[in-house]
Each structure stands twice: as C-alpha cells, then as structure tokens.
Amino acid sequence: MLNNISLSTLLLIFVIIVLVLLLIIQQIAMSRKLKKIRQDAVKRSNAVKGGQLAEQLAPYLPNFPCNPADARFIGKPVDFVAFPGLDQKGTADEVLLIEVKTGASQLSQREKAIKEAVKTGKVRYVEYRIEG
Numbered sequence: 001m002l003n004n005i006s007l008s009t010l011l012l013i014f015v016i017i018v019l020v021l022l023l024i025i026q027q028i029a030m031s032r033k034l035k036k037i038r039q040d041a042v043k044r045s046n047a048v049k050g051g052q053l054a055e056q057l058a059p060y061l062p063n064f065p066c067n068p069a070d071a072r073f074i075g076k077p078v079d080f081v082a083f084p085g086l087d088q089k090g091t092a093d094e095v096l097l098i099e100v101k102t103g104a105s106q107l108s109q110r111e112k113a114i115k116e117a118v119k120t121g122k123v124r125y126v127e128y129r130i131e132g
Contacts, residue, residue, distance in 0.1 A: 051102045055079050058100045065096060077110050095123075 059068035059080070069087035071080045079100045083092035097118060099111055107115065117123065 047103070051100075051105065054102045055100045058098075065098060071096075071098065077114055 055075070056073065058064055059066075059071050064071075066082045066084040067087055070084050070092075071082040073080055078097045080096070080098035082096040082098055083094075084096060085091055085093040097114065099107065099115075101107070
C-alpha cells in the first residue's frame with residue numbers, strides 16, 4: 001500500500017500532522033496563559049476588596065489621625081474628610097483630607113495633585129447658596 005502513496009502525499013500528511021501538533025501546543029500555551037491572567041485578575045480583585053475593607057475600618061484602627069466620629073468617608077478622590085475636635089468640642093481644630101493606603105500601594109496622580117494643592121495652600125471654603 002505504501003507503494004501506491006506518492007512522496008508528495010506523504011509530505012502533505014506530514015505537514016498536516018505537524019500543523020495539528022502546533023495548533024494543539026498553541027492551544028495548551030494559550031490555556032495556560034489565560035489561567036495565569038485569570039489568577040492575576042482574581043489576585044488584583046482581592047487586593048482591591050481588601051483595600052476597600054481597610055478604608056472602611058481605618059478610623060477604628062490604631063494611629064488613625066483623628067476621632068472616628070470626626071471623619072466622613074467620601075471614597076473619591078480622597079477617602080476621608082475629617083474635622084478633628086468637632087464631635088467633642090463642637091469646633092473643628094483643622095480640616096484633614098485622609099487617604100488610606102494598604103501594603104505597597106502608591107498615591108495616584110489625582111491623589112498627588114490634591115496633596116500638592118493642600119501643601120501649597122490652594123484650599124478655600126466656599127458657601128454656595130440656592131435662592132428659592
């Protein structure tokens with residue numbers, strides 16, 4: 001039977017087998033890569049959830065910069081605005097913008113810009129009235 005099969009037919013069968021094997025190898029590699037991407041996504045998602053939980057609990061953890069009753073969670077662009085002294089004395093000693101970070105997380109560009117605006121005194125109080 002091998003005598004009836006031409007060399008070009010054998011070469012074609014060989015090429016097809018090689019291509020099928022390459023496709024199988026590529027599929028396995030893509031599957032592994034996809035699994036790693038999914039694992040990374042889950043890891044990042046868990047880190048975000050952990051950070052969000054830490055933000056909510058931060059006022060009750062040691063060394064928080066003020067009384068939890070004086071802090072208001074806003075989330076974005078900073079985590080808290082606080083008015084130390086307001087709860088117990090009825091007057092605010094200062095206004096704090098508090099950004100909670102966990103682990104090795106860094107300030108975002110927006111957070112850095114807000115920090116710089118505060119450092120350079122570009123902060124003001126505005127009373128907005130709606131006449132009715």
